[in-house]
Amino acid sequence: MSTQGTTPGARLPEKGLGLALEILEQVARHDEGSTAADIARAVGAPRATVYRIVNSLVRDEYLVRRADFSGFLLGARVLELAAVVDAHRRPAHAPVVEQLRRETGEAVHLFGFHSAGLTILDEDARHPLSDPATLLGDPTRSAIGHLWLLGHPDRDAPRAPRWRARPSAEDLRAIAGAYTVRGYTEQVAMLSPDRGCLAVPVHNEHSEAIGALTLSTSISRLSVAARHVHALRAGADALAGLEPLRGW
Structure with missing residues (x-):
């Protein structure tokens, strides 16, 4: 200057x-x-x-x-x-999430996990969440909720969250089995009749799930959008290394 x-x-x-x-x-x-x-x-x-x-x-x-x-x-x-x-106001995760949105061309959201449930950290302004109340109230209805359930084996302990809906043992077995096969979670038309979602976990240095990156798209594009899972995983790895995110 x-x-x-x-x-x-x-x-x-x-x-x-x-x-x-x-x-x-x-x-x-x-x-x-x-x-x-x-x-x-x-x-x-x-x-x-x-x-x-x-x-x-x-x-x-x-x-x-x-x-x-x-x-x-x-x-x-x-x-x-x-x-x-x-630069001072932008959260540390913003460049990673914004790059994923540009790279995939789809709606990408970032969530944090805590003992009581989920926190929306970065909602894609172009494609807002279709039903955040249900997403935050019933872990069986979203790919993000599925990841939370998998990462919290103590969900039935006294300090576990009081979701409006409680998963059955059959639900949990199905979620775990699908994740074992795919390596990510998925929901189809459970929050919006014409949309589906893929989610990958963000882990901390102890391999604990502290959040999730999700990609939402139309049902007709969901199988094609699965090609972006590798990019989501790379983004999750980048987020795990950011110091400000360890407090999720």
Whole structure:
């Protein structure tokens, strides 16, 4: 970030900082750019004052002029600050989950496991969960719930969760048998009549299941989507190594 050509005396006086922030906010609200006249009307300041502050912000790279000189856009220094803030706010798992969504083209969700059940850590905004209440209340109705049951042999202990539905011994045998054959869990049309889901576990260093990555798609594509199980497993391995995830 260069500020060549500026001098200490050319910087904004302290009393102009509040107006400068208002100007930046107005420009940020318009992706196509804002003219100085538009900004002056929006902030209710004299046009000459706005021109002076806008020129100062351009000089210090907080704003940039459009190529056709029709207005102003956010400059490099604001974008760099936004990137720093975003990097601090983004959870550690975000790059892994986002890459899986791009790679598979399907809905990918991330869940955490705890002694009382499931936690939704990252829901795919493009394809929201169809029935989260049932998913979180009945472990037999979802691929994620199946993984939770497999990973919690003490589910009948006093501290086990109080699911709205309790799995039968027959349910548990069927879930375990299918997982042994496939190496992942699957549900078809149990949460939504036209969708199914695949799930792989995320393990900690003790090989305990601490969460799950799931891929949801239409029933007609479910068998084809199984080709992405390898990518889901690779993603689960990457997530297991992230320090912030060990507290699930």
